[in-house]
Amino acid sequence: MSLTVSDLTVARGGAPVLEGVSFTLPDGAALVLRGPNGSGKTTLLRTIAGLQMPLEGTIEGAEDRIAYAGHLDGLKPTLTVAENLSFWASVFGAHDGIDAAVEAFNLKGLTTRAAGALSAGQKRRLGLARLLVTSMPVWVLDEPTVSLDQSSVALFADAVRAHLAGGGLALIATHIDLGLEGEVLDVTPFRARPRIDPVFEMDLS
Amino acid sequence: MRALLLRDLRLAMRAGGGFGLGLAFFLIVTVLVPLSVGPRTQLLAEIAPGILWLGALLACLLSLDRLLALDWEDGSLDLLATSPLPLEMVLGVKALAHWLTTGLPLVLAAPVLGVLLSLPGAGYGWLVLSLAVGTPALSVIGMFGAALTVGLKRGGLLLSLLVLPLYVPTLIFGAETARRGAVGMEAETAFLMLAGITLGAVALLPFAAAAVLRVNLR
Secondary structure, eight states, X not given: OOEEEEEEEEEETTEEEEEEEEEEEOTTOEEEEXXXXXXXXXXXXXXXXXXXXXSEEEEESOTTOEEEEOSSOOOOTTSBHHHHHHHHHXXXXXXXXXXXXXXXXXXXXXXXXXXXXXXXXXXHHHHHHHHHHHXXXXXXXXXXXXXXXXXXXXXXXXXXXXXXXXXXXXXEEOSSOOOOOOEEEEOGGGBOOOOOOHHHHHHHO | OHHXXXXXXXXXXXXXXXXXXXXXXXXXXXXXXXXXXXXXXXXXXXXXXXXHHHHHHHHHHHTGGGTTHHHHHTTHHHHHHHSSSOHHHHHHHHHHHHIIIIIHHHXXXXXXXXXXXXXXXXXXXXXXXXHHHHHHHHHHHHHHHHHHHTTOTTTHHHHHHHHHHHHHHHHHHHHHHHHHHHTTOOOHHHHHHHHHHXXXXXXXXXXXXXXXXXXXXX
């Protein structure tokens, strides 16, 4: 099932940030979001992930199929790498695939280490490995490559390619070129026009 | 769901989890009261049920600001909210984990500390029963307050102010049950009121907390 976003207006703190965003993402496709800082990529992704309501427009094919990865990895520092992964696996109702995820992000020697003792890049790798164990078809990723080194970025790109080859979808906001053969959507043209608050307008009359 | 419960219990037990915090506070309050009141056994026996209930309530209050704040800070709450688990259930299970790590130890410690306050012999059964039935309400009401204040820096004070009035009915009927039990009066009516408050809170507040949290995550 594809992901369809039609005529979406998203707001941050009540003020519209992007408006009229429409796209359809078929199975096995990736869409890379681009735009300068503060252009609304994160707000758009959080809205599609269901963390906030759209002001206008509809999102189809996202509910309960999403694995979201934001700026924070959702890791508990006192749990080990393996415990963190198996927790998220069971939350998403999946139980196998932990070994494969550990393998894919080169975390093999770290499974018994507490997540708090990992470096920033290792934490990020663990946070991304979480995507694999969720076995959700739609990946919504906000700046996934922050603090990753080049070889880890390559591992991540491989994981996304494998996900797409398996019929999954990926929506990625990033500033670097991952070498994916996906569409690129620049969000800048969708920037919302300033609106007059209807309540404020009434006050004037 | 079981995984979430086990994770929260594990986190509470590990270093920095704050498992002993409430219990230690409860211990300190009840040990210090006889010292500050002086060697007046009769007076102590009269106020013992109230002191034990107040100590348990404040110990519970102390641990509330960690309830959702830690999960919010590291992004787990966003991820849980986007997971297929219903948010109502997530918060219900987290409240249960909070009760198991905070409320239950208080229930178990209360009779031992009752001795320090020379609680009359007839009161022990009612004290344990009232705490066992009343403390789950403290955890779910606390969860509601935590959902209201999640995301606020230093929200602990606001959380206490919001939650304290909601704790009052539980405190009144809980302490009244224990007091009536201790002096040998009929305690059933107060106990049933307490049980009613707990059942109502457990049934309704996870939904209220989830609704509030959805607004707060935006």
